Amino acid sequence: QKEVEQNSGPLSVPEGAIASLNCTYSDRGSQSFFWYRQYSGKSPELIMFIYSNGDKEDGRFTAQLNKASQYVSLLIRDSQPSDSATYLCAVKGDNFNKFYFGSGTKLNVKP
Amino acid sequence: DTGVSQDPRHKITKRGQNVTFRCDPISEHNRLYWYRQTLGQGPEFLTYFQNEAQLEKSRLLSDRFSAERPKGSFSTLEIQRTEQGDSAMYLCALSGGTDSPLHFGNGTRLTVT
Numbered sequence: 001q002k003e004v005e006q007n008s009g010p011l012s013v014p015e016g017a018i019a020s021l022n023c024t025y026s027d028r029g030s031q032s033f034f035w036y037r038q039y040s041g042k043s044p045e046l047i048m049f050i051y052s053n054g055d056k057e058d059g060r061f062t063a064q065l066n067k068a069s070q071y072v073s074l075l076i077r078d079s080q081p082s083d084s085a086t087y088l089c090a091v092k093g094d095n096f097n098k099f100y101f102g103s104g105t106k107l108n109v110k111p
Numbered sequence: 112d113t114g115v116s117q118d119p120r121h122k123i124t125k126r127g128q129n130v131t132f133r134c135d136p137i138s139e140h141n142r143l144y145w146y147r148q149t150l151g152q153g154p155e156f157l158t159y160f161q162n163e164a165q166l167e168k169s170r171l172l173s174d175r176f177s178a179e180r181p182k183g184s185f186s187t188l189e190i191q192r193t194e195q196g197d198s199a200m201y202l203c204a205l206s207g208g209t210d211s212p213l214h215f216g217n218g219t220r221l222t223v224t
Contacts, residue, residue: 004153034212043202043215044154051210088153090213097167099144099213101153 003027004091006102014110019076021105023089026070032092033065035074037085038104044088048074079109114138115216117203123222124193131189132219134203142206143186144213145178147171149199160186193223 005024013019021035032051036044050056050063050072062075072091076083086104093100116135124130136143141162146154157176159167162183172178175193180186190197200220204213 006153008151032210032212043200043218046212046214049212090153092210097159098156099154100156101146103151103153 003093003100004089004102006087006089006105008103009106010108011105012108012110013079015079015081017079017109019079019083019107019109021074021076021087021089021107023072023074023102024070025072025089025091025100027091027093027100028067028070030070030091030093033063033072034090034092034099035061035063035072036088036090036101037083038088039085047087076107079107081109081111083107084109114140114214115203115205117201117216117219119219120217121220121222123224126193126195126223128193129189129191130193130221131187132201132203132221134186134188134216136184136205138205140205140207140214141183142208142211143180144204144206145186145188146202146204146215147199148202148218154202157188190221193221195223197221198223 034049035047038044048063060077064073088104089102143160145157148154160180175191178188200218202218203216
């Protein structure tokens with residue numbers, strides 16, 4: 001069983017819509033959760049992190065965490081074509097050393 | 112600027128050759144990680160250093176792989192007797208502490224022919 005699961009997509013949304021990206025994780029002791037954006041051929045770039053249950057907003061991005069359901073999501077409001085990328089969910093394990101990554105969800109924002 | 116410089120950006124090598132990658136932190140971070148990423152997959156943990164001590168190694172890191180971080184600054188990752196399955200992006204990343212995120216360098220893309 002994979003530590004972090006994501007739907008591979010592609011997820012297609014029209015420009016200006018809300019994109020919703022989801023992630024589940026298996027380690028109930030996980031404490032820290034991260035979203036990365038990765039453009040083709042580039043390295044992952046940190047978008048947001050969240051540690052507590054609930055929502056955390058940063059500009060057009062909102063991360064949501066539900067530890068009871070072992071579920072993390074990322075909402076992108078007013079999606080732009082430049083948001084088209086693969087979004088990676090990462091979870092830091094209970095031992096605070098390793099980061100586990102999902103396989104990523106590919107997002108296409110259509111003009 | 113991610114605070115991490117990796118060299119080379121691309122490396123093409125023939126099967127059986129040895130390759131070495133270098134990671135130079137531009138800023139001070141005591142935790143340095145190596146990850147490997149293949150097409151369509153997320154980064155996979157290879158190894159982790161706290162200062163100069165290599166504290167954890169993945170089972171993915173066979174005896175052909177070795178990593179060092181002398182003096183707790185730059186790090187090198189060497190792959191001996193490369194195989195085609197080693198073709199991937201090798202990512203170096205830094206973290207500042209217990210809850211800090213990873214910040215990746217630009218990566219080294221290895222192609223083994």
